[in-house]
Amino acid sequence: MKDTADFAKHVHFQPSIGEDEINAVREVLKEGRLTLISSEKISEFETRFAKYIGVKHAIAVNSGTAALHVALASLEIGAGDEVIVPPFTFVATATAVLHQNAIPIFVDIDPETYCIDPNAIEKAITPNTKAIIPVHLFGHPADMESILKIGRENNIPIIEDACQAHGAKYKNKKVGSIGDLGCFSFFESKNMMTGEGGIITTNDDELAEKCRLIRHHGEPYWYQYVRLGYNYRMTAIQAAIGLIQLKKLDNMNKRRIENAKYYNENFSGLPGLELPKSRKDVKHVYHLYAPLIRPEELGINREKFLGKINEKEVITKLIYPRPLYKSPLFQDLMGYGPKKCPFTCPYYKKKVSYKIHLPIVEDICNRVIGLPTIPSLSTEQLDQIVSTIKNAIGELKK
Numbered sequence: 001m002k003d004t005a006d007f008a009k010h011v012h013f014q015p016s017i018g019e020d021e022i023n024a025v026r027e028v029l030k031e032g033r034l035t036l037i038s039s040e041k042i043s044e045f046e047t048r049f050a051k052y053i054g055v056k057h058a059i060a061v062n063s064g065t066a067a068l069h070v071a072l073a074s075l076e077i078g079a080g081d082e083v084i085v086p087p088f089t090f091v092a093t094a095t096a097v098l099h100q101n102a103i104p105i106f107v108d109i110d111p112e113t114y115c116i117d118p119n120a121i122e123k124a125i126t127p128n129t130k131a132i133i134p135v136h137l138f139g140h141p142a143d144m145e146s147i148l149k150i151g152r153e154n155n156i157p158i159i160e161d162a163c164q165a166h167g168a169k170y171k172n173k174k175v176g177s178i179g180d181l182g183c184f185s186f187f188e189s190k191n192m193m194t195g196e197g198g199i200i201t202t203n204d205d206e207l208a209e210k211c212r213l214i215r216h217h218g219e220p221y222w223y224q225y226v227r228l229g230y231n232y233r234m235t236a237i238q239a240a241i242g243l244i245q246l247k248k249l250d251n252m253n254k255r256r257i258e259n260a261k262y263y264n265e266n267f268s269g270l271p272g273l274e275l276p277k278s279r280k281d282v283k284h285v286y287h288l289y290a291p292l293i294r295p296e297e298l299g300i301n302r303e304k305f306l307g308k309i310n311e312k313e314v315i316t317k318l319i320y321p322r323p324l325y326k327s328p329l330f331q332d333l334m335g336y337g338p339k340k341c342p343f344t345c346p347y348y349k350k351k352v353s354y355k356i357h358l359p360i361v362e363d364i365c366n367r368v369i370g371l372p373t374i375p376s377l378s379t380e381q382l383d384q385i386v387s388t389i390k391n392a393i394g395e396l397k398k
């Protein structure tokens with residue numbers, strides 16, 4: 001990762017950290033019990049998070065990526081299997097599938113919500129399909145009713161990637177409680193955070209037990225190893241931060257929603273800009289505010305537009321500039337070393353190729369921009385961002 005300093009310039013994407021998080025960390029350090037093995041903090045956080053989401057079980061891990069990997073492993077997905085994923089998401093949605101030696105199958109997205117398109121899922125199902133991972137992108141829930149229906153009809157489990165959607169609701173149910181398993185990230189930029197961290201949610205007792213085993217070396221009792229596992233444990237320091245952040249989550253989301261509303265009001269009617277949409281039956285928690293530009297109307301491409309508005313201060317983020325399948329990882333089938341596993345896995349009878357063209361995601365990737373919604377944004381900062389964008393568009397339309 002060579003552009004860490006660049007990311008640090010994104011002041012508008014910083015987490016909200018108060019005295020209570022600092023005090024909680026201080027207390028854990030004073031106690032000197034820092035791990036799942038020695039501290040009750042992690043299970044306390046799991047109990048609270050499960051209750052918040054409205055599920056029986058939550059299993060804390062050390063990243064959202066680990067959560068996805070553990071969820072796939074708990075479903076016994078592996079060599080020869082296909083998992084349907086969207087191409088417009090963070091890379092981990094797809095690489096977690098590779099970590100389990102299975103093949104990610106990318107399908108197109110819905111142009112309004114940017115989430116995976118249920119019709120596209122239906123067309124991609126084969127006898128090898130062993131899971132579907134809808135992503136609740138930027139905080140907007142995927143079309144879970146249609147996706148669950150496809151899952152049930154074909155006996156395929158659903159893993160919700162809710163890494164950007166803590167507290168979002170689909171028809172009054174919190175995301176992460178709808179599919180067979182839900183996965184959350186607590187990376188520092190997410191709606192709630194623990195620095196790094198993640199959690200898996202489920203109502204299924206058996207899957208929950210498997211997730212607990214896989215997170216901790218497949219070790220149910222000291223020195224008994226009953227299946228392949230990992231060290232994906234969350235620390236007590238992270239859990240202590242998570243307990244505080246969880247209490248603040250609804251208020252932090254409320255601020256994000258208000259900030260998105262502010263953008264909507266101020267950008268409405270602006271030429272060359274398409275405002276993000278939200279379905280009526282969902283609670284969108286605006287991890288990001290992601291409008292589209294119309295390059296032909298503005299006479300400028302997205303990269304140049306971003307350059308223009310970030311001239312004085314970095315206010316926008318380039319997000320997902322190309323569909324995941326266009327990355328060298330997929331184009332050149334770069335798997336586990338020169339043998340290119342799992343893409344060349346003999347258990348997988350078909351030839352893998354990502355030389356595909358999905359028109360909607362390719363269009364959206366060329367036009368989307370990400371504006372910050374973080375709870376700490378002041379009205380002055382919001383006004384600054386709004387006027388920067390309005391001025392840029394004003395100049396271009398002259």
Ligand SMILES: *Cc1c(COP(=O)(O)O)cnc(C)c1O
Pocket residue numbers: 062063064065066089090092093135161163164184185186187196197198
């Ligand atoms: C952040 C994120 C992940 C991965 O979470 P990490 O905690 O960074 O490993 C996975 N999927 C999506 C959609 C994300 O936004």
